[in-house]
Amino acid sequence: GENVEQHPSTLSVQEGDSAVIKCTYSDSASNYFPWYKQELGKGPQLIIDIRSNVGEKKDQRIAVTLNKTAKHFSLHITETQPEDSAVYFCAASILGGSYIPTFGRGTSLIVHP
Amino acid sequence: SQTIHQWPATLVQPVGSPLSLECTVEGTSNPNLYWYRQAAGRGLQLLFYSVGIGQISSEVPQNLSASRPQDRQFILSSKKLLLSDSGFYLCAWSVQGRVAEKLFFGSGTQLSVL
Numbered sequence: 001g002e003n004v005e006q007h008p009s010t011l012s013v014q015e016g017d018s019a020v021i022k023c024t025y026s027d028s029a030s031n032y033f034p035w036y037k038q039e040l041g042k043g044p045q046l047i048i049d050i051r052s053n054v055g056e057k058k059d060q061r062i063a064v065t066l067n068k069t070a071k072h073f074s075l076h077i078t079e080t081q082p083e084d085s086a087v088y089f090c091a092a093s094i095l096g097g098s099y100i101p102t103f104g105r106g107t108s109l110i111v112h113p
Numbered sequence: 114s115q116t117i118h119q120w121p122a123t124l125v126q127p128v129g130s131p132l133s134l135e136c137t138v139e140g141t142s143n144p145n146l147y148w149y150r151q152a153a154g155r156g157l158q159l160l161f162y163s164v165g166i167g168q169i170s171s172e173v174p175q176n177l178s179a180s181r182p183q184d185r186q187f188i189l190s191s192k193k194l195l196l197s198d199s200g201f202y203l204c205a206w207s208v209q210g211r212v213a214e215k216l217f218f219g220s221g222t223q224l225s226v227l
Binding site: 032034042046049096101103105108 | 119147155156157159162203205212213214215216217218219220221223
C-alpha cells in the first residue's frame with residue numbers, strides 16, 4: 001500500500017517568513033495530492049490539492065509543487081501570518097481508485113508575531 | 114450546499130461505559146462516510162469507512178464498531194470504553210464513488226475516558 005512521509009513534524013517561523021512542508025510517497029501510481037489545514041479543536045479542511053498532470057499550483061499565498069520522478073510534493077506558504085498557525089496534513093491517492101487517501105503524520109506550524 | 118454535523122463536541126465518560134457518537138451529512142446523496150481518530154499526537158488514524166448503507170469496512174481491530182442506519186448517518190459505538198479510547202474523533206464524507214478524492218471533515222468530538 002501507499003506510504004506517505006511528512007517533514008518536519010514541527011515548524012516554527014517568524015511572521016512574514018516563508019514556510020515549506022515536504023512529503024514523499026511510495027506508490028508511483030498515486031496521482032492526487034491534497035493538503036489539509038487543521039486549526040486547534042477543529043476538523044481538517046482542504047486548502048489546496050494538485051493532480052499529477054501539473055507540477056505546480058498556486059492560490060494566493062499558498063502553493064504546492066509536485067516532483068513525480070522523485071515522488072515528493074511540497075506545500076509553500078509565503079508571507080506567513082499568525083492565523084496560518086495550525087497542523088497541516090498531506091495525503092496521496094489514486095483518482096478513480098478504491099483506496100482511501102493515505103495521510104502524512106502532520107506538521108505543526110507555529111507563526112510567531 | 115453540503116454540511117456535516119457531528120456531536121457531541123466534548124464527552125467525558127468513565128471506563129467501561131458505552132459510547133455513541135453520531136454524524137450526519139446534509140445536501141448530498143449516498144456519500145462515502147468515514148470515522149478517524151487522533152490520539153495524543155497529530156496523526157489521523159482511519160477507523161471505519163462506508164460506501165453505502167450496511168457496508169462498513171474496519172481498518173483497525175479495536176474496541177469500537179460503526180453502523181450506518183441511514184444513507185447520510187454514521188454512528189461510532191462502543192459497548193465498554195477503555196482508557197486508550199480517549200482521543201479526538203472525526204467524521205468525514207466524500208462524494209459518492211470517489212473514495213480517493215477530497216474529504217470533508219466534521220468539527221470533531223473530544224472524548225476523554227477516565
